[in-house]
Amino acid sequence: EDQVTQSPEALRLQEGESSSLNCSYTVSGLRGLFWYRQDPGKGPEFLFTLYSAGEEKEKERLKATLTKKESFLHITAPKPEDSATYLCAAPGYIFGTGTRLKVLA
Amino acid sequence: GAVVSQHPSWVICKSGTSVKIECRSLDFQATTMFWYRQFPKQSLMLMATSNEGSKATYEQGVEKDKFLINHASLTLSTLTVTSAHPEDSSFYICSAQREYNEQFFGPGTRLTVL
Numbered sequence: 001e002d003q004v005t006q007s008p009e010a011l012r013l014q015e016g017e018s019s020s021l022n023c024s025y026t027v028s029g030l031r032g033l034f035w036y037r038q039d040p041g042k043g044p045e046f047l048f049t050l051y052s053a054g055e056e057k058e059k060e061r062l063k064a065t066l067t068k069k070e071s072f073l074h075i076t077a078p079k080p081e082d083s084a085t086y087l088c089a090a091p092g093y094i095f096g097t098g099t100r101l102k103v104l105a
Numbered sequence: 106g107a108v109v110s111q112h113p114s115w116v117i118c119k120s121g122t123s124v125k126i127e128c129r130s131l132d133f134q135a136t137t138m139f140w141y142r143q144f145p146k147q148s149l150m151l152m153a154t155s156n157e158g159s160k161a162t163y164e165q166g167v168e169k170d171k172f173l174i175n176h177a178s179l180t181l182s183t184l185t186v187t188s189a190h191p192e193d194s195s196f197y198i199c200s201a202q203r204e205y206n207e208q209f210f211g212p213g214t215r216l217t218v219l
Contacts (some may be wrong), residue, residue: 032206043198043210044149046107051205092153093139093205100146 002027006088006096016077021099023088024070033071035064036087037077038098044087047073078103108132109201111211118189121217125185126214128199134179136202140172143196155182156217189218 004025013019025033036044046105048057050066057064061082063074073086078101085098108131118124128138141149143183153174154162161174173185179198182201186193194217200208 034207036210041196041215042215043109043200043213045110046207049205051208055135090167093154095131095148097148 002090002092002094004088004090004094004096006086006099008099009097010100011102013075013078013101014021015079015103015105018074018076018078019073021073021086021101022070023073023096025088025090025094026069027090027092027094031091032052033066035073035090038085038087047086075101080105107203107207107209109199109209109211111199111214113214114212115215115217117217117219120190121188123185123187124189124216125183126197126199126216128182128184128201128211130180130201130209133201135145135203136179137202138176138182138186139200139202140174140182141198142201143198143213148162149198152184186216189216191218 007022032049034049035047038044048064053068055066061076065072080103083103085100087098089095110129112127140152140157142152143149151164152167154186155174155176157179163169176182196213196215198213200210202208
Protein backbone atom coordinates (compact mmCIF):
# COMPACT_ATOMS: atom_id res chain seq x y z
CA GLU A 1 0.00 0.00 0.00
CA ASP A 2 1.34 3.40 -0.96
CA GLN A 3 2.17 5.45 2.08
CA VAL A 4 3.78 8.71 3.12
CA THR A 5 4.98 9.10 6.72
CA GLN A 6 6.26 12.29 8.30
CA SER A 7 8.30 12.78 11.42
CA PRO A 8 8.39 14.26 13.92
CA GLU A 9 4.73 15.05 14.47
CA ALA A 10 5.64 18.26 16.23
CA LEU A 11 8.85 20.22 16.60
CA ARG A 12 9.73 23.23 18.71
CA LEU A 13 12.83 25.20 17.82
CA GLN A 14 14.45 28.31 19.13
CA GLU A 15 14.87 31.07 16.60
CA GLY A 16 18.08 30.35 14.68
CA GLU A 17 18.16 26.66 15.62
CA SER A 18 18.40 24.71 12.37
CA SER A 19 16.71 21.33 11.98
CA SER A 20 15.27 18.88 9.47
CA LEU A 21 11.84 17.39 8.89
CA ASN A 22 11.54 13.90 7.47
CA CYS A 23 9.15 12.42 4.92
CA SER A 24 9.54 8.74 4.15
CA TYR A 25 7.55 7.16 1.39
CA THR A 26 6.67 3.81 -0.04
CA VAL A 27 5.08 4.64 -3.35
CA SER A 28 5.40 2.51 -6.43
CA GLY A 29 6.55 4.46 -9.43
CA LEU A 30 7.06 7.78 -7.68
CA ARG A 31 6.22 10.66 -9.99
CA GLY A 32 7.21 13.50 -7.76
CA LEU A 33 7.33 14.33 -4.07
CA PHE A 34 5.76 17.60 -2.98
CA TRP A 35 6.21 19.83 0.04
CA TYR A 36 3.60 22.26 1.28
CA ARG A 37 3.30 24.71 4.13
CA GLN A 38 -0.06 25.14 5.85
CA ASP A 39 -0.95 27.89 8.28
CA PRO A 40 -3.93 27.43 10.61
CA GLY A 41 -7.26 27.99 8.87
CA LYS A 42 -5.69 28.26 5.43
CA GLY A 43 -5.11 26.04 2.45
CA PRO A 44 -1.67 24.50 1.89
CA GLU A 45 0.88 26.66 0.12
CA PHE A 46 3.03 24.95 -2.49
CA LEU A 47 6.75 24.93 -1.69
CA PHE A 48 8.67 22.38 -3.75
CA THR A 49 8.46 19.49 -6.15
CA LEU A 50 11.25 16.91 -6.28
CA TYR A 51 11.35 14.31 -9.01
CA SER A 52 14.52 12.29 -8.72
CA ALA A 53 16.91 11.04 -6.05
CA GLY A 54 19.68 13.53 -5.40
CA GLU A 55 17.58 16.50 -6.39
CA GLU A 56 17.64 19.56 -4.13
CA LYS A 57 15.58 22.74 -4.16
CA GLU A 58 15.88 25.86 -2.03
CA LYS A 59 13.66 28.74 -1.08
CA GLU A 60 14.83 31.27 1.46
CA ARG A 61 15.56 29.32 4.67
CA LEU A 62 14.14 26.05 3.33
CA LYS A 63 15.91 23.35 1.38
CA ALA A 64 14.26 20.12 0.26
CA THR A 65 16.21 17.01 -0.69
CA LEU A 66 15.14 13.63 -2.02
CA THR A 67 16.58 10.12 -1.78
CA LYS A 68 15.10 6.88 -3.04
CA LYS A 69 13.18 6.35 0.18
CA GLU A 70 12.76 9.70 1.87
CA SER A 71 12.78 13.44 1.58
CA PHE A 72 14.05 16.01 4.02
CA LEU A 73 13.02 19.59 4.51
CA HIS A 74 15.94 21.43 6.08
CA ILE A 75 15.22 24.68 7.86
CA THR A 76 18.24 26.88 8.37
CA ALA A 77 18.20 29.57 11.07
CA PRO A 78 14.41 29.53 11.34
CA LYS A 79 12.37 32.56 12.35
CA PRO A 80 9.04 32.66 14.21
CA GLU A 81 7.25 33.30 10.91
CA ASP A 82 8.35 29.84 9.75
CA SER A 83 5.97 28.34 12.30
CA ALA A 84 3.41 26.27 10.41
CA THR A 85 2.50 22.70 9.56
CA TYR A 86 4.65 21.26 6.80
CA LEU A 87 3.09 18.57 4.64
CA CYS A 88 4.66 16.25 2.15
CA ALA A 89 2.68 14.44 -0.51
CA ALA A 90 3.07 12.03 -3.39
CA PRO A 91 0.96 11.97 -6.56
CA GLY A 92 -2.11 9.87 -6.05
CA TYR A 93 -3.15 12.43 -3.44
CA ILE A 94 -1.22 10.68 -0.70
CA PHE A 95 -0.51 13.17 2.05
CA GLY A 96 1.52 12.72 5.18
CA THR A 97 0.00 13.84 8.46
CA GLY A 98 2.40 16.75 8.64
CA THR A 99 4.94 18.18 11.05
CA ARG A 100 3.75 21.05 13.22
CA LEU A 101 6.68 23.40 13.57
CA LYS A 102 6.83 26.07 16.23
CA VAL A 103 9.73 28.51 16.23
CA LEU A 104 10.17 30.47 19.42
CA ALA A 105 11.58 33.98 19.46
CA GLY B 106 1.35 32.33 -10.91
CA ALA B 107 -0.70 29.27 -9.94
CA VAL B 108 -3.35 30.98 -7.84
CA VAL B 109 -6.50 29.18 -6.76
CA SER B 110 -9.39 30.97 -5.15
CA GLN B 111 -12.32 29.67 -3.14
CA HIS B 112 -15.57 31.33 -2.34
CA PRO B 113 -16.96 31.78 0.22
CA SER B 114 -14.17 31.66 2.77
CA TRP B 115 -16.65 30.87 5.50
CA VAL B 116 -20.34 30.09 5.66
CA ILE B 117 -22.84 29.42 8.40
CA CYS B 118 -26.09 27.73 7.46
CA LYS B 119 -29.05 26.03 9.05
CA SER B 120 -29.44 22.29 9.11
CA GLY B 121 -31.23 21.03 5.99
CA THR B 122 -30.08 23.76 3.65
CA SER B 123 -27.64 23.39 0.77
CA VAL B 124 -24.37 25.24 0.41
CA LYS B 125 -22.32 25.78 -2.74
CA ILE B 126 -18.56 26.35 -2.66
CA GLU B 127 -16.70 27.59 -5.72
CA CYS B 128 -13.12 26.84 -6.63
CA ARG B 129 -11.38 28.76 -9.39
CA SER B 130 -7.92 28.54 -10.90
CA LEU B 131 -7.16 32.17 -11.67
CA ASP B 132 -4.11 32.04 -13.91
CA PHE B 133 -3.99 28.55 -15.35
CA GLN B 134 -6.32 25.96 -16.77
CA ALA B 135 -6.91 22.86 -14.72
CA THR B 136 -8.40 19.76 -16.27
CA THR B 137 -8.39 18.16 -12.86
CA MET B 138 -9.45 19.66 -9.55
CA PHE B 139 -9.70 18.01 -6.16
CA TRP B 140 -11.87 18.49 -3.11
CA TYR B 141 -10.56 17.78 0.35
CA ARG B 142 -11.96 17.90 3.83
CA GLN B 143 -9.83 18.65 6.85
CA PHE B 144 -10.63 18.17 10.51
CA PRO B 145 -8.77 20.07 13.23
CA LYS B 146 -5.14 19.02 13.58
CA GLN B 147 -5.56 16.33 10.95
CA SER B 148 -4.25 16.03 7.45
CA LEU B 149 -6.20 16.46 4.26
CA MET B 150 -8.77 13.83 3.36
CA LEU B 151 -9.46 13.54 -0.35
CA MET B 152 -13.18 13.53 -1.04
CA ALA B 153 -13.34 13.52 -4.82
CA THR B 154 -11.52 14.19 -8.03
CA SER B 155 -13.21 16.48 -10.49
CA ASN B 156 -12.44 16.35 -14.21
CA GLU B 157 -13.67 18.98 -16.60
CA GLY B 158 -16.54 17.73 -18.68
CA SER B 159 -17.02 14.44 -16.88
CA LYS B 160 -18.46 13.06 -13.68
CA ALA B 161 -16.46 13.37 -10.50
CA THR B 162 -14.77 10.36 -8.96
CA TYR B 163 -15.58 9.99 -5.28
CA GLU B 164 -13.42 8.37 -2.65
CA GLN B 165 -14.76 5.42 -0.73
CA GLY B 166 -17.14 6.48 2.00
CA VAL B 167 -17.99 9.85 0.46
CA GLU B 168 -21.66 10.18 -0.43
CA LYS B 169 -21.95 11.45 -3.98
CA ASP B 170 -25.56 12.52 -3.47
CA LYS B 171 -24.62 14.65 -0.49
CA PHE B 172 -21.51 16.22 -1.98
CA LEU B 173 -22.35 17.23 -5.54
CA ILE B 174 -19.40 18.25 -7.67
CA ASN B 175 -19.55 20.04 -10.98
CA HIS B 176 -16.51 20.93 -13.06
CA ALA B 177 -18.10 23.40 -15.41
CA SER B 178 -14.98 24.72 -17.12
CA LEU B 179 -11.21 24.46 -17.08
CA THR B 180 -11.08 27.08 -14.34
CA LEU B 181 -14.14 26.37 -12.20
CA SER B 182 -15.30 23.51 -10.01
CA THR B 183 -18.12 23.67 -7.49
CA LEU B 184 -18.93 21.56 -4.46
CA THR B 185 -22.51 21.61 -3.21
CA VAL B 186 -23.21 20.19 0.22
CA THR B 187 -26.85 19.18 0.02
CA SER B 188 -29.16 19.03 3.02
CA ALA B 189 -26.30 19.93 5.30
CA HIS B 190 -26.21 18.65 8.87
CA PRO B 191 -23.98 19.59 11.80
CA GLU B 192 -21.68 16.64 11.12
CA ASP B 193 -20.89 18.20 7.73
CA SER B 194 -19.27 21.14 9.50
CA SER B 195 -15.65 21.15 8.49
CA PHE B 196 -12.91 22.93 6.56
CA TYR B 197 -13.23 22.23 2.84
CA ILE B 198 -10.26 22.84 0.57
CA CYS B 199 -10.01 22.56 -3.20
CA SER B 200 -6.93 22.21 -5.33
CA ALA B 201 -6.21 22.49 -9.03
CA GLN B 202 -3.66 20.38 -10.80
CA ARG B 203 -1.18 21.92 -13.18
CA GLU B 204 1.48 20.19 -15.23
CA TYR B 205 3.81 17.65 -13.61
CA ASN B 206 1.08 16.64 -11.12
CA GLU B 207 1.63 19.80 -9.07
CA GLN B 208 -1.44 20.75 -7.05
CA PHE B 209 -2.17 24.28 -5.95
CA PHE B 210 -4.63 24.78 -3.16
CA GLY B 211 -7.33 27.29 -2.50
CA PRO B 212 -7.52 29.10 0.85
CA GLY B 213 -10.29 26.85 2.12
CA THR B 214 -13.92 27.30 3.18
CA ARG B 215 -15.03 26.95 6.78
CA LEU B 216 -18.54 25.48 6.87
CA THR B 217 -20.57 25.59 10.06
CA VAL B 218 -23.98 23.94 10.07
CA LEU B 219 -26.22 24.92 12.96
